[in-house]
Amino acid sequence: MESIGPALPSLPSMASGIAPDVWQWIKSLPRQWRADEFHSLLICNSPSTNQSLNLVVTKQSEETHPFSLSFSICDKSRDHDPVSLWSSHYSKLKPANTTDVAAQFLLEIICGVLRYGPYSSSRAIFRLPAVHVSDGSGKILSLSVLALAFLVCIYEAPSTPRREFIGAIAARLTRDEMRHAARELMLALGSNLEEQWMRSLNLGVTNWAMEAHRSGAGTSSPLRFAVFSYALSASRLWKVQLYCPVVAMTMEHHPSHHHQQQQQLVKDERLLFSLNYQQLESVIQFVYRVAFHENWIDVTVNVDNIRCDVIQLVSETLMARQGHGSDEKHFPSRISLQLTPVAQSNILSLSVSRSTDNPAQEVGTDKGIDTTIAAAPASIGISVSAHETVTRTMKPWKFEHSVHGNTASLSWFLHGSGGGGREVFSSDPPKLELFQPKSWFRNRYTSPSRPFTRSGGVIFAGDEYGEGVCWRMGAAAAGKTMEWEIKGRIWVTYWPNKKRTLHTETRRLEFRELLQLTIGE
Incomplete structure (x- = not known):
């Protein structure tokens, strides 16, 4: 110097x-x-x-x-x-x-x-x-x-x-x-x-x-x-941009986590490097529409794009040399958003357009009889057994609407394939599944049935989640500029991808922004 x-x-x-x-x-x-x-x-x-x-x-x-x-x-x-x-x-x-x-x-x-x-x-x-x-x-x-x-x-x-x-x-x-x-x-x-x-x-x-x-x-x-975020309200679009390095996210402690498991990560410096030199980047976009009626006003908000990506903060060469490569990293496992009008004196009601999703499960049953002929020195034995195979189809991501007062909540949950499809962000996978090569979280960025994009992120677009939430307001709200508060939490989880390890973890971040809307646009 x-x-x-x-x-x-x-x-x-x-x-x-x-x-x-x-x-x-x-x-x-x-x-x-x-x-x-x-x-x-x-x-x-x-x-x-x-x-x-x-x-x-x-x-x-x-x-x-x-x-x-x-x-x-x-x-x-x-x-x-x-x-x-x-x-x-x-x-x-x-x-x-x-x-x-x-x-x-x-x-x-x-x-x-x-x-x-x-x-x-x-x-x-x-x-x-x-x-x-x-x-x-x-x-x-x-x-x-x-x-x-x-x-x-x-x-x-x-x-x-x-x-x-x-x-x-x-x-x-x-x-x-x-x-x-x-x-x-x-x-x-x-x-x-x-x-x-x-x-x-x-x-x-x-x-x-x-x-x-x-x-x-x-x-x-x-x-x-x-944790840096900012909001933009323009052209009938609400947008929140969010950045957070993994090291700044809050560690979730599940009841099933043991102290020894947490110490394992500290000792494995290469895994520590892979998991921490990452950044969560997220874009949250809503489109809104204001409809005037004779005695009331409807403000409808629809999902346009919800995108979450976990981005590597170092080069591939450095990640391979000091870590376990780019395949060992966190993935989004839950997104929770809440929209609330700040001033509620003109709010008459709040409605959601998607009911609780309880789809009929597709169950396939295959029955048959197996026979075996075994040769023995003194006699010939025939054994007969029956089998029944049941297959179940489940979507990995579940979407829910809920209403609390004048607050609309939108949540996306990722479910695992084993253990009855439990929510990933709040549970650990069964230990035997961690070593099964065909588990969904193994090779999760290249498998054709992966619940993520090729780069390991998720995108929820309006064509699938476009059903809106609607606030009905009194006619006196016309011409006013109102603020909506958006609060959100995003969880990312690590389960082993290619590395053989028992370590799992989930981290969480929270953010809050204000969005504006003029009743008259």
Whole structure:
């Protein structure tokens, strides 16, 4: 790491937990700079070591480029000169042109975050967005700097102040203003860059959690913001986008789990690597329709797409070398969603259009008589026996509607093939089934009868689950903009796929978002 020169002028320290206002700092940069002049902004500090993490802007010293600027993230202490942990390229920008400086800096940050991701060497190229930064969107800059600083601390910061740096940054990233800024940034990036951004961040979260696991230290601070979701209401569509690394999901403890089984995973480092270097990515989409009648209004909401995928956070090569390959991972086993109108004064009733699903089971019976002729030295023996074979056809996924007051619940449950088709998320498979090569969860990503997509995810589309829920409202609701709360829980489960092991586990995440609807669209 390179020393960046003389001591920096310091700005007043921030209150604890307050994110740095990078936009206002850029606006305050002087129009005329002296030679070798630096300007810095405090990101966070480490009280126990008296070290701080700073954002620094410098001017290139060559006279041919008098306004060529570069940004750096630096570790500063009383005992040594500031050390650069990350630096942007020099850009020919004038400090007086605040918008251009901010936009170029934001692009440098986006590239910096993506370079820490699992696909940093990929040849896939997406056009970086031209994000316009202004007083209204200035928080995007602060959010981006914190995200990059988080990754820089994980991979580049000295070990002594690193834990305090990461804890302070994570606390700032959990603030409501930063989560709102993250939503705005994701919408500006577009879906493909959004996925790469989130995989970069959550690979960092996973690396930090695994390092803490090996050292026996806690990881609560960085994991608090690891479950990231945002909602979008537009064009008669409700959409929730969700990302969560597996390490940040809550472990479910079934009554049948034993302590020895939990210890087995810790000892098998390769299986631990395979199961933890994964991320759940989910998209939840509903379409809604508003119908006006003489004395009431119907608001009908239908499933458009429910998609859940467990995505690998490292390359196939690394997964094969340090883990058990890409075939040993969690799979979605239950999805539960609840939709509730926040203001209920105009709600008259709630109806669901799918009744409880109790399909007739297809049972095939095959009866016959077996005979055996056995030769013996003294006599010939004939034995006769009867047999009866019963076959039963079951769908692996079961869908249910339910109503609680004015809350509509939608749930998808995955059932196993053995033990009477028990729910997978809340039970362990019979131990004998774990080693049966023809069990449905063996070779589950290549079997023709698999209950998942080829990549191990699930998709529930409106052609099968399109029956809607309908809120009947009083006519006084016309013209109002109402909010619906969506709360959800998603479970992922691991049962052995190709590896011979008795280990199984289920993890869960929860999220909550608000969706808007104008009664009049």
